[in-house]
Amino acid sequence: MSMNNQGRPSGSGEAFPASIATISGDRGLDHEEGLIFELGHGATGVDLPDVQISDARLGGARRKDAIGLPGLSEPEVIRHYVRLSRKNYAIDSGLYPLGSCTMKHNPRLNEKIARLPGFGDLHPLAPQSTTQGALQVISQLMNWLTTLTGMPAVAMSPKAGAHGELCGLLAIRAAIAARGETRPRILVPESAHGTNPATAAFAGFTVDEVPAKPNGRVDAEALKAKLGPDVAAIMLTNPNTCGLFEGEIVDIAKAVHEAGAYFYCDGANFNAIAGKVRPGDLGIDAMHINLHKTFSTPHGGGGPGSGPVVLSERLAAYAPIPLLVAGENGLRLIEDAADAPYGAKPFGRMCAFHGQMGMFTRALTYMLSHGRDGVRQASEDAVLSANYILASLKDVMSAPFGDGPCMHEALFDDSFLEGTGVTTLDFAKAMIDEGYHPMTMYFPLVVHGAMLIEPTESESKYSLDRFIHVLHTLATEARAKQTARFAGAPHLAPRRRLDETAAARKPVLRWRPNPLKAAAE
Ligand SMILES: *Cc1c(COP(=O)(O)O)cnc(C)c1O
Numbered sequence: 001m002s003m004n005n006q007g008r009p010s011g012s013g014e015a016f017p018a019s020i021a022t023i024s025g026d027r028g029l030d031h032e033e034g035l036i037f038e039l040g041h042g043a044t045g046v047d048l049p050d051v052q053i054s055d056a057r058l059g060g061a062r063r064k065d066a067i068g069l070p071g072l073s074e075p076e077v078i079r080h081y082v083r084l085s086r087k088n089y090a091i092d093s094g095l096y097p098l099g100s101c102t103m104k105h106n107p108r109l110n111e112k113i114a115r116l117p118g119f120g121d122l123h124p125l126a127p128q129s130t131t132q133g134a135l136q137v138i139s140q141l142m143n144w145l146t147t148l149t150g151m152p153a154v155a156m157s158p159k160a161g162a163h164g165e166l167c168g169l170l171a172i173r174a175a176i177a178a179r180g181e182t183r184p185r186i187l188v189p190e191s192a193h194g195t196n197p198a199t200a201a202f203a204g205f206t207v208d209e210v211p212a213k214p215n216g217r218v219d220a221e222a223l224k225a226k227l228g229p230d231v232a233a234i235m236l237t238n239p240n241t242c243g244l245f246e247g248e249i250v251d252i253a254k255a256v257h258e259a260g261a262y263f264y265c266d267g268a269n270f271n272a273i274a275g276k277v278r279p280g281d282l283g284i285d286a287m288h289i290n291l292h293k294t295f296s297t298p299h300g301g302g303g304p305g306s307g308p309v310v311l312s313e314r315l316a317a318y319a320p321i322p323l324l325v326a327g328e329n330g331l332r333l334i335e336d337a338a339d340a341p342y343g344a345k346p347f348g349r350m351c352a353f354h355g356q357m358g359m360f361t362r363a364l365t366y367m368l369s370h371g372r373d374g375v376r377q378a379s380e381d382a383v384l385s386a387n388y389i390l391a392s393l394k395d396v397m398s399a400p401f402g403d404g405p406c407m408h409e410a411l412f413d414d415s416f417l418e419g420t421g422v423t424t425l426d427f428a429k430a431m432i433d434e435g436y437h438p439m440t441m442y443f444p445l446v447v448h449g450a451m452l453i454e455p456t457e458s459e460s461k462y463s464l465d466r467f468i469h470v471l472h473t474l475a476t477e478a479r480a481k482q483t484a485r486f487a488g489a490p491h492l493a494p495r496r497r498l499d500e501t502a503a504a505r506k507p508v509l510r511w512r513p514n515p516l517k518a519a520a521e
Contacts, residue, residue: 007405019424030494033083037508040070043078068521087494095459099191099409099440099452100241102271102293104382109369110296110362124353128332133499135331138324145289145308148375149267150280153316155309157325157355164288164307165199165235167350171286171311171318172233172262173203174347178318179228183232183261189218191242191444196235196266205232212446216242216411220252227241227259237266238282242401243386243409243442243452253283262286262315270294271456272383272408275376285312290310291356295363306359321346322354381457382408385464389453392468396475400447408456414449418423422478422486424449429489429497434470 025032055062059154072080089096096103114120122134127404138156145154155171158164169186176183186200189210197207208231210223218236234256238246248253256263265279267287271294279287291306299305311319321339322333333354370378383406390410394402398416414424427453428438438453455464478486488497 004156006203006408013374014119018486021193026353031083031086033080033087036072036080037070037078037512039080042071043073043076043300044071045074058101063184080174091274091458094437095455095463096437097409097439097455097456097467098437099243099455100268100443101299101440102290102408102454102456103299104271104296104456105458106296106298106362107366107369113365114358114361115326119357122357129322129329135324135333136142137364138354138357138360139326139331141360141367142308142324144364144367145310146191147312148274148278149270149287150278151284151287151310152280152313153318153319154348155311157197157320157350158288158307158309158336159351159356160305161266161288161290161293161307162195162199163305163350164290164309165195165264166203167307167320168264168286168308168311168315169203169205169233169287170193170307170320170347171198171315172264174318174345175262175315176232179346181229181260183230185228185231187223187226187231187234189223189236189239189240191218191446192237193241193266193268193443194237195225195236202237210234212242216240216244217246217248218252220248220255221265223311224255228393229253229260231259231261233262233264233285235264236268237269238279239269239407240435241269241452242411243406244401245273248319249282251319257283267310268293268410272379274379276379279310285315286310291359291363296313296366297359297362304356304359306356306363308355317343317345318347319344319347332386345440377409382455385455385457385459386410386453388456388464389468391450393471393475395436396472396479397451411444411447412451412453414451416475417449420478420483421485424451426483426489427474428487430474431470432490433485434474435491436467436470 033180091103091105118133119137123132128135142156146152155167158167168236180261184204184206186205187206187208188196188200189212193224200207210226211219213219217240234252236246236249236252238249240246255265262285263283265282265284266285267279267289270279270287270289274294283441286309288309289295289305291297291308297306312432321337323344323346325341332338336346349487350505366374386408387410389404390399390406392403393399393410393412396416398410398414398422399411400413400415401411414427417423417427424441428441431438438478440450440454442450443452444450455467459467476483477483485491490496
């Protein structure tokens with residue numbers, strides 16, 4: 001391999017260097033990291049005085065054996081967690097094209113505001129007279145969510161999209177029970193996110209699948225034919241998981257309501273239409289909003305999710321406690337169904353306390369810093385970015401619905417890989433060698449070998465062009481059957497390709513080569 005004058009390997013497609021065993025087990029800045037229990041050697045990072053409390057005061061509950069916590073110095077603890085954090089791929093380290101998941105930038109302003117002591121140090125059991133500012137934040141956020149969606153009510157406590165789906169279906173179940181009916185069936189399109197049928201089943205309904213049309217939209221005629229007195233609701237995603245707007249949605253809502261059923265919308269893709277379309281105007285009865293997608297709060301390992309659910313007039317009365325009401329002495333959270341205002345029939349509660357306060361603060365910061373026009377522009381830019389990717393790659397990759405524009409995500413299938421021996425998985429793994437997190441693979445299920453790319457509005461044109469260049473080159477090489485990059489990829493990641501099922505079910509976490517031990521043997 002030749003090197004350029006900056007010591008970087010030059011050229012592409014050359015053989016990878018033979019692996020050189022290192023003495024330490026680390027490879028350059030790629031550190032192997034064991035469990036903290038393997039690293040512990042008895043030292044402690046802090047000096048604590050001996051415990052002075054007598055056994056009598058502890059009621060004989062004093063621990064007799066050592067607790068077995070690992071002992072490390074402070075720098076060792078810091079290094080352990082910093083090294084682990086460097087093994088993560090994050091939106092802060094690179095473009096994260098995971099379709100449906102909306103990995104958009106988490107603005108630092110959000111973090112700054114959430115860390116203000118008045119927000120960061122709140123306790124959920126603090127007297128409400130002392131938390132009026134926090135209740136104002138919740139109230140303002142509710143106002144933004146109901147205004148943007150054109151819905152009269154919102155339940156703030158659900159802690160993720162899937163939790164919001166459950167909240168919506170429990171409200172629907174309560175509304176149906178209040179009518180003295182039993183409706184056991186829920187209709188879900190085949191392109192739905194897995195959480196939709198899972199939630200319906202968890203809430204005690206049976207799931208009936210509705211097919212898609214060749215243009216990637218739900219088959220409205222097939223859906224209407226399935227409606228009947230035993231149907232509680234439909235669950236539809238709009239824009240759907242193919243990145244397409246469901247054009248017949250108003251017509252579908254009308255038919256659903258005529259059949260006495262409710263319309264649940266999976267709002268995970270609201271980031272494509274926020275500020276442009278009000279779901280309430282489409283006839284939707286309940287919709288969750290993933291604050292960690294549309295409103296830029298961190299996901300998963302970066303922080304808890306939050307999935308408030310907006311509710312139509314038909315469902316508003318069944319919203320779970322706590323309920324936020326304005327009273328003589330300011331805002332008040334009603335924690336007990338018996339105290340609910342006249343007409344409210346809460347179905348129960350979704351969780352302890354009030355929801356993810358830290359996410360509420362961040363999401364409201366995002367809204368206030370963007371303004372209504374900025375929220376709309378973010379949606380427009382997200383759609384523009386996705387269409388730029390679709391238009392730039394559809395001639396070299398295959399786009400099943402690429403004849404028209406998409407919404408906020410571009411869907412490709414694997415037909416461009418036919419006869420090459422390269423699969424969607426190989427293609428995605430080769431992206432890791434290029435420093436990119438793969439796109440969403442094999443979802444939605446309605447196209448073969450799906451690759452779903454969602455760039456979001458956060459990426460600059462330069463960033464998009466670089467990404468497109470890499471994918472374009474990968475696709476061109478795959479089609480020319482130059483498959484060296486793909487076979488067994490990733491080649492350059494800390495781990496080669498794993499058996500993904502075994503890695504998830506039987507993870508091997510312990511492994512810390514100790515060079516001192518090896519030298520002693
Ligand atoms: C992300 C997502 C969900 C689930 O949301 P979580 O917050 O991950 O629970 C549901 N449906 C769709 C379409 C999604 O993209």
